[in-house]
Amino acid sequence: MSDNLTRYRERTYPPPYPDGWYRVAASGEIKAGEAKHVQCVGEQIALFRSKTSGRIAAVDAFCPHLGANLAHGEVKGDRLQCPFHGWQLDGNGRVCDPPHAKDRPLLHRHWEAIDYYGMVMIYHSARQGAQAPYRLPAEPRIDERELVYRGRYDAGEVDMHIIEFAENSVDFHHFSELHGTMRIPWTNIELPWIRILHEPSWFLDDALGHVAYFQDDPALEIRGRVYEKTRARALITFLGPGSIVKFEFQIPKIGEITMFQTHTPLEALRQRVFFRWFAARKVPRILISYVVGNWISQWRQDVEIWKNKIYRQRPPGVAGEGPLGRMRKWYRQFYPEGPADDPEGETGNGG
Ligand code: FES
Numbered sequence: 001m002s003d004n005l006t007r008y009r010e011r012t013y014p015p016p017y018p019d020g021w022y023r024v025a026a027s028g029e030i031k032a033g034e035a036k037h038v039q040c041v042g043e044q045i046a047l048f049r050s051k052t053s054g055r056i057a058a059v060d061a062f063c064p065h066l067g068a069n070l071a072h073g074e075v076k077g078d079r080l081q082c083p084f085h086g087w088q089l090d091g092n093g094r095v096c097d098p099p100h101a102k103d104r105p106l107l108h109r110h111w112e113a114i115d116y117y118g119m120v121m122i123y124h125s126a127r128q129g130a131q132a133p134y135r136l137p138a139e140p141r142i143d144e145r146e147l148v149y150r151g152r153y154d155a156g157e158v159d160m161h162i163i164e165f166a167e168n169s170v171d172f173h174h175f176s177e178l179h180g181t182m183r184i185p186w187t188n189i190e191l192p193w194i195r196i197l198h199e200p201s202w203f204l205d206d207a208l209g210h211v212a213y214f215q216d217d218p219a220l221e222i223r224g225r226v227y228e229k230t231r232a233r234a235l236i237t238f239l240g241p242g243s244i245v246k247f248e249f250q251i252p253k254i255g256e257i258t259m260f261q262t263h264t265p266l267e268a269l270r271q272r273v274f275f276r277w278f279a280a281r282k283v284p285r286i287l288i289s290y291v292v293g294n295w296i297s298q299w300r301q302d303v304e305i306w307k308n309k310i311y312r313q314r315p316p317g318v319a320g321e322g323p324l325g326r327m328r329k330w331y332r333q334f335y336p337e338g339p340a341d342d343p344e345g346e347t348g349n350g351g
């Protein structure tokens, strides 16, 4: 895609990095005593894992002293030591005993970082250093190993803005148009005699302002006949701006799959996308592959649209109180620095 087109598209969108919890690595990528450099959400970050507690930490990659890359340093106990002059930082960004500046306690930029079911997540905010206003929820059934890790999928980099995933969930009209036909799971190959009858809905959490839900109860129509027995349920929970969403697939009589999908913006229109799922041991692998693969196939159809589109701030014929208007109003909370779009209609673009 030409740079001009990318720039043109980019200007139509809200800012690229809304406040939220972002996946920056797989937990297994950083063992105790290791460090790793990651770049995302417009930041350069050194992740490191304490040798003593095993806790993950995220600090600005460049040393506050003379700017060496801390990710190339060495983990000493629960501190990260700069490879250049040996300053040490703890996971809260405190510069401990700098040999050259003992008298001045220094605080280095850092992020709240956690391990969350195999994913390293950091809380990013446009207001640097802001505390996360909410935690990611515990999943008791995974904690108690009722659901266990069953697989993951690295979808690589996708040219889209992060808001598109939330926009998609309130755009009920595209479901029959774009997602009405069945595909062979994991592929784009259509099975023309099977239709998917979607029943989408979108609602907000009564208690948690940052949480929204999308639900679909699809059934299959095969050669013109609707099979109610095929009706399944997918509940998608937005834990913030779409940087991490949780899927709960319910398959009648068989069980459930819990899947996390994460979007990590590398640039305004480029996301790193990962999927990671959990299910009871007894759920057959082939069934999991069918359900997850179905979702991936549908998601790929959206990707084809997203990677070529722009953002319409005030689409004609769409009332503010409809699902799209309500979703966009909800989404604005993730831009505490300024509005994600302009409800007063004073300016052309949100970016
Ligand atoms: S640059 Fe890190 S201690 Fe000097």
Ligand SMILES: [Fe+2]
Binding pocket: 168, 174, 178, 179, 298, 302
């Ligand atoms: Fe879609």
